[in-house]
Amino acid sequence: MTTHAVWLRKAPCAYLFDRDHDGVGVGEERANKTNITNPDSDGDGLWDGPNRLINQVFHPGEWVNGTNPLSNDTDNDGLLDGLSNVTAGRKGEFN
Numbered sequence: 001m002t003t004h005a006v007w008l009r010k011a012p013c014a015y016l017f018d019r020d021h022d023g024v025g026v027g028e029e030r031a032n033k034t035n036i037t038n039p040d041s042d043g044d045g046l047w048d049g050p051n052r053l054i055n056q057v058f059h060p061g062e063w064v065n066g067t068n069p070l071s072n073d074t075d076n077d078g079l080l081d082g083l084s085n086v087t088a089g090r091k092g093e094f095n
């Protein structure tokens, strides 16, 4: 009984819990091969999933910009994904 109750509590958490608060659950991060403890797996300034607003700080996400969370330069233009979206005048996509 106890074991069953613990399993019920832990199973959904293991999949849904978002350790790095990037809007992507641990199970989905594993499926995507992104880092479950780093909201910006490729270090390009865009977080792994959707746009996020945490403690009044806006974090643009890879999903919204159509960029790859595992490549810091999805379009191979020599600029980081976060930077090229700003310099390309697509900053509106961040809002």
Ligand SMILES: [Ca+2]
Pocket (backbone or CB within 6 Å): 018, 019, 020, 021, 022, 023, 024, 025, 026, 029, 036, 039
């Ligand atoms: Ca996450």
Ligand SMILES: [Ca+2]
Pocket (backbone or CB within 6 Å): 039, 040, 041, 042, 043, 044, 045, 046, 047, 048, 062, 069
């Ligand atoms: Ca990123």
Ligand SMILES: [Ca+2]
Pocket (backbone or CB within 6 Å): 042, 044, 046, 062, 067, 068, 069, 070, 071, 072, 073, 074, 081
């Ligand atoms: Ca990227």
